[in-house]
Amino acid sequence: METSIEIPHALRPFDGRFGSGPTRIRGEQLTFLAAHGGSVMGTSHRQAPVKDLVGRVRRRLAELFALPAGYEIVLGNGGSTTFWDMAMFSLVRDRSQHLVFGAFSEKFAQAITQAPFLQPPDLVTAPAGSRAAPRPVDDVDVYAWPHNETSTGVMAPVERVGTQNQLVVVDATSGAGALPVDVSECDVYYFAPQKAFGSDGGLWFAVMSPRALERAQGLAQSRWAPATLRLDLAIANSRADQTLNTPAIATLILMDRQLEWMLGRGGLRWASERVAQSAAALYAWAEASSWVAPFVDDPSHRSPCVATLEVDTRLEAAQISRVLRENGIVDVDPYRGVGRNQLRIGLFPSVEPSDVQALMGCLDHVVERLAP
Numbered sequence: 001m002e003t004s005i006e007i008p009h010a011l012r013p014f015d016g017r018f019g020s021g022p023t024r025i026r027g028e029q030l031t032f033l034a035a036h037g038g039s040v041m042g043t044s045h046r047q048a049p050v051k052d053l054v055g056r057v058r059r060r061l062a063e064l065f066a067l068p069a070g071y072e073i074v075l076g077n078g079g080s081t082t083f084w085d086m087a088m089f090s091l092v093r094d095r096s097q098h099l100v101f102g103a104f105s106e107k108f109a110q111a112i113t114q115a116p117f118l119q120p121p122d123l124v125t126a127p128a129g130s131r132a133a134p135r136p137v138d139d140v141d142v143y144a145w146p147h148n149e150t151s152t153g154v155m156a157p158v159e160r161v162g163t164q165n166q167l168v169v170v171d172a173t174s175g176a177g178a179l180p181v182d183v184s185e186c187d188v189y190y191f192a193p194q195k196a197f198g199s200d201g202g203l204w205f206a207v208m209s210p211r212a213l214e215r216a217q218g219l220a221q222s223r224w225a226p227a228t229l230r231l232d233l234a235i236a237n238s239r240a241d242q243t244l245n246t247p248a249i250a251t252l253i254l255m256d257r258q259l260e261w262m263l264g265r266g267g268l269r270w271a272s273e274r275v276a277q278s279a280a281a282l283y284a285w286a287e288a289s290s291w292v293a294p295f296v297d298d299p300s301h302r303s304p305c306v307a308t309l310e311v312d313t314r315l316e317a318a319q320i321s322r323v324l325r326e327n328g329i330v331d332v333d334p335y336r337g338v339g340r341n342q343l344r345i346g347l348f349p350s351v352e353p354s355d356v357q358a359l360m361g362c363l364d365h366v367v368e369r370l371a372p
């Protein structure tokens with residue numbers, strides 16, 4: 001059925017970007033980049049202006065996460081996917097345990113499984129829409145799981161498990177900056193700038209504990225690794241407010257601007273409450289709806305920043321998403337490979353809660369006109 005439905009402009013959100021990564025970048029950040037980027041972009045990353053920028057981003061992240069004593073902010077090129085390879089070479093000594101409950105946690109586990117110098121990992125799996133819990137065992141030296149499984153919209157707690165010699169390594173790519181966290185409950189909290197920080201891709205950041213810093217430096221003595229995957233080199237460069245090779249400067253400028261915006265309004269508490277407010281409204285609407293329902297059964301497992309919604313089988317989610325796209329509302333599609341009749345909506349700090357209200361109105365408007 002081909003339909004062209006026009007959503008009245010009065011119903012539409014102010015900004016139609018609801019992606020789960022890359023996410024909406026606020027217009028103010030882009031205006032700032034255009035106006036001020038020229039004084040930093042196109043200049044040497046070994047000179048003061050770029051080093052100041054890197055230093056400022058590191059300090060603001062330290063403030064946002066209330067950095068515990070001895071913890072450090074480390075960064076490098078390549079995004080979270082590169083950090084998985086870095087963890088493979090520089091954090092896992094022999095064997096890791098992975099909680100696998102969606103596409104991103106699975107990709108990391110798969111990468112580790114293929115490493116010829118590591119033992120096959122211990123995998124604790126759970127079906128899409130639910131989550132797995134860590135099980136303490138003696139023979140692993142890393143426990144790994146995502147704070148927010150972006151493919152399914154399931155969040156997991158960041159809570160210590162295991163002993164002093166076992167590191168807790170959390171993929172916070174889409175959770176950092178959107179979900180409350182006590183980073184002292186883990187050893188590595190890593191993420192990328194293109195999710196809650198409404199910036200561009202290409203970099204990774206990691207909040208690292210003293211034990212994680214020590215592990216990375218120790219492994220560098222005993223295991224060969226390519227320079228780009230040596231976390232000890234990333235640590236040394238980060239301490240000097242630099243990166244091993246040229247970083248994405250525009251990404252850093254957008255990130256810095258977002259951090260300033262968040263910190264000026266109340267930091268992580270403010271950002272996570274704003275996200276929770278959007279999520280509460282969206283999930284309540286879905287629960288009351290006749291055509292859509294939250295995909296994640298357990299309300300306490302539902303992600304506040306990536307909401308997955310299961311659409312009634314009488315309707316086609318892909319068609320709803322297509323009509324929205326024709327009306328300037330984009331990226332509410334499910335993660336490829338999750339294979340459900342779903343909508344997936346990014347509710348990151350940059351998304352105005354009033355735009356989420358408008359989105360619900362638009363969805364009802366479209367479905368009333370599509371329904372048989």
Ligand SMILES: *Cc1c(COP(=O)(O)O)cnc(C)c1O
Binds near residue numbers: 078104149173
């Ligand atoms: C987006 C995402 C990644 C991949 O991030 P890149 O920077 O594109 O490599 C990894 N893990 C999670 C949980 C994500 O949401």
